[in-house]
Amino acid sequence: MTEATPRLSIFPLARERTFDPPDELTRRRAEAPLQRMMYGDGHEGWLATGYAESRAILADARFSSRPELMHSALPQRVELRRGPLPPGFFLQMDPPDHTRYRRLLTGQFTVRRMKQLEPRIHDITESRLDAMEREGAPADLVRSFALPIPSLVICEMLGVPYEDREKFQHDSSVILDLEASTDEITAARDDLLAYLGALVAAKRKDPGDDMLSGLTASGELTDAEIAGMGLLLLIAGHETTANMLGLGTFALLTNPRQLAVVRDDPGAVENAVEELLRYLSILHIGPTRTALEDVEIGGTLVRAGESVTLSLGAANRDPERFEGGDTLDVTRSAQGHLSFGHGIHQCLGQQLARVEMRMAYPALLRRFPGLRLAVPPEEVPMRATSAVYGVRRLPVLW
Ligand code: HEM
Numbered sequence: 001m002t003e004a005t006p007r008l009s010i011f012p013l014a015r016e017r018t019f020d021p022p023d024e025l026t027r028r029r030a031e032a033p034l035q036r037m038m039y040g041d042g043h044e045g046w047l048a049t050g051y052a053e054s055r056a057i058l059a060d061a062r063f064s065s066r067p068e069l070m071h072s073a074l075p076q077r078v079e080l081r082r083g084p085l086p087p088g089f090f091l092q093m094d095p096p097d098h099t100r101y102r103r104l105l106t107g108q109f110t111v112r113r114m115k116q117l118e119p120r121i122h123d124i125t126e127s128r129l130d131a132m133e134r135e136g137a138p139a140d141l142v143r144s145f146a147l148p149i150p151s152l153v154i155c156e157m158l159g160v161p162y163e164d165r166e167k168f169q170h171d172s173s174v175i176l177d178l179e180a181s182t183d184e185i186t187a188a189r190d191d192l193l194a195y196l197g198a199l200v201a202a203k204r205k206d207p208g209d210d211m212l213s214g215l216t217a218s219g220e221l222t223d224a225e226i227a228g229m230g231l232l233l234l235i236a237g238h239e240t241t242a243n244m245l246g247l248g249t250f251a252l253l254t255n256p257r258q259l260a261v262v263r264d265d266p267g268a269v270e271n272a273v274e275e276l277l278r279y280l281s282i283l284h285i286g287p288t289r290t291a292l293e294d295v296e297i298g299g300t301l302v303r304a305g306e307s308v309t310l311s312l313g314a315a316n317r318d319p320e321r322f323e324g325g326d327t328l329d330v331t332r333s334a335q336g337h338l339s340f341g342h343g344i345h346q347c348l349g350q351q352l353a354r355v356e357m358r359m360a361y362p363a364l365l366r367r368f369p370g371l372r373l374a375v376p377p378e379e380v381p382m383r384a385t386s387a388v389y390g391v392r393r394l395p396v397l398w
Contacts, residue, residue, distance in 0.1 A: 007035075007036050007037065007038060008028060008038070009037070010039075010040060010074060011074060011285055011309055012025060013074075013178070018250075018382065020326065021311060025311045025313070025314040026049075026317070028047060028049050029049035029314045029318060033051075033053045033298070033318070034047070034050060035047055039071040039073050039309075040071075040072045040073060041071055041072060043306075045309065046302055047073075047308075047311070048297075048309070048310045049310075049315060050314075051315045051318035051320060051322075052298060052321070053297055053298050053300075054310045054315040054338055054342075055342050057289055057308055058289075058310070058342040059342055060295060061344075062291060062293050063291055063308070064289060064290045064291075065092050065094060065345060066092060066093065066094055067085060069290040069292075072288075073285065073286075086189070086193055086227070087225045088101055088221070088224070088226060088227065088229040088231075089231060089232050090229070091232055091345060095344070098344065098345070101225070101229060104215065104218055104220060104221065108211045109348060109349075109351075109352075113157070113211075117156070117355070120153070120156060122359055124149055125149055125359050125363050125364075126363070128145050129363060129368075131144065132145065133367070139395075140396075141246060141395075142246045142391060142392065142393050143393070146243070146245035146246035147169070147238070147242040149241075149245065149356060150241035150245070151165055151169065151238045151242070153237075153241075153352070153356060154233065154237035157210065158212050158233060159199075159208050159211060160196075160212075164195070167195060168195070168234050170188075171188040171189070171192045172234060175235055177385065177387075178284075178385045178386060192234065193227050193231055196212075196234075197223055197224065199212065199230075200223045200230065201223055215229065236347075236349060240282065240353065241356050241357065242390070243383070244280065244353070244357060244390075245356075245360055245361070246390050246394050247391055248276045248280060248361060249394060249396075250373075250380060251280060252276075252361070253371065253396075254373075255328055258272075258329070258330045261331065262330060262362055262365060263362060263366055266362065268331065269361065269362055270354075270358060271332075272330035272331075273358055274337060275328065275331075275332055275334040276328075276361075277334065277340070278325075278334040278339060279334075280339075280389075281313035281316045281337075281389075282339070282390060283312050283313075283339070283387070283388065284313075284386065285309065286310060286312075286387070287310055288307055288308065288310070289307070290308075291305065291306050291308070292304060312338045312339060312341075316337050316339060321336070370397075371396055371398045372396065373397075374397045380393070
């Protein structure tokens with residue numbers, strides 16, 4: 001590394017432009033796609049911004065996802081990672097524990113259940129659009145559309161009563177808030193776990209046709225394990241898709257030619273959704289992995305015990321993989337993007353998220369052909385300090 005570019009200290013989160021990763025990450029990627037970075041706890045770890053390097057790390061079993069091995073790239077989240085992991089929260093486990101939980105849950109993501117959900121997603125989308133029409137403009141697209149659709153879908157799928165949404169929407173957003181204190185996050189997590197634990201106990205006595213009931217029927221899991229899996233699904237299943245819908249609509253409204261393709265060409269929607277996933281890369285920071293042994297990645301040696309934090313946003317814009325990647329082009333092939341991760345932890349809900357987005361974007365744009373921002377773009381409040389990037393509110397007119 002040259003003297004002009006001193007070692008990066010702490011993962012940068014502040015973005016100069018709404019839809020682009022922080023410039024610092026782009027600069028670092030051009031300079032060295034895997035380079036040293038100082039962590040919040042003083043650990044000398046690594047930052048991965050290149051596509052090939054990120055993909056290689058995610059695919060390599062010599063890197064662990066366990067929080068007790070991991071250093072935090074941000075100062076304020078250091079203690080958090082030391083808390084005990086709820087049983088069943090397999091996002092942060094390695095094989096064989098990860099394999100066991102993931103296999104049991106994959107058995108619940110059946111083709112039948114996904115097929116059953118499709119007409120429900122259609123109905124949910126239409127009823128949200130009806131409500132928007134009834135209530136009239138202006139509306140906050142997050143509250144009226146982007147958040148309720150994935151929240152309702154995940155509730156139906158898991159068998160969580162939607163009336164309880166305020167609790168889980170609030171608790172999830174605290175857990176994902178990069179500036180929340182350890183106490184706040186622990187309280188939100190314990191609150192959600194207690195709620196899910198009671199729900200699972202009730203389903204054991206009186207099962208329904210939902211995923212939590214299905215997991216109790218497996219006979220292989222305790223209530224606490226199912227509650228931990230439910231916690232992971234509730235957090236992963238609604239905030240992510242909601243932010244894709246909110247931020248994606250914002251991006252389309254500021255790119256009218258791209259918007260017209262999504263609205264007018266049903267054959268282009270599948271590809272457009274992949275490009276929006278790539279271009280927006282809503283995971284604001286990470287994932288982070290820790291080397292279990294010395295590993296060489298593209299000629300660079302990462303030593304056992306060292307953490308590597310990825311920027312999927314920078315990797316998905318890597319010019320070596322996606323030419324002109326800083327431009328949103330819904331007609332490009334965005335295949336191979338890393339927005340759902342890669343390797344053994346690759347997103348389990350990706351097909352569901354795709355179905356939701358493929359239905360919701362065109363339905364919204366067709367129902368309201370005159371959809372536009374109700375405020376100048378620079379006044380749209382962003383979720384700059386959440387692990388999942390997006391808009392806090394999106395005021396719209398039609
Ligand atoms: C657009 C929406 C979504 C995005 C961008 C997204 C992104 C991701 C990413 C990047 C990972 C991997 C994290 C890692 O490697 O450490 C992941 C894992 C996961 N996601 Fe998603 N996700 C989305 C929607 C969903 C939905 C709707 C569900 C549930 C219904 C879901 C459930 C999960 C689960 C259970 C995992 C953990 C998988 C494992 O550890 O084996 N996600 N997601």
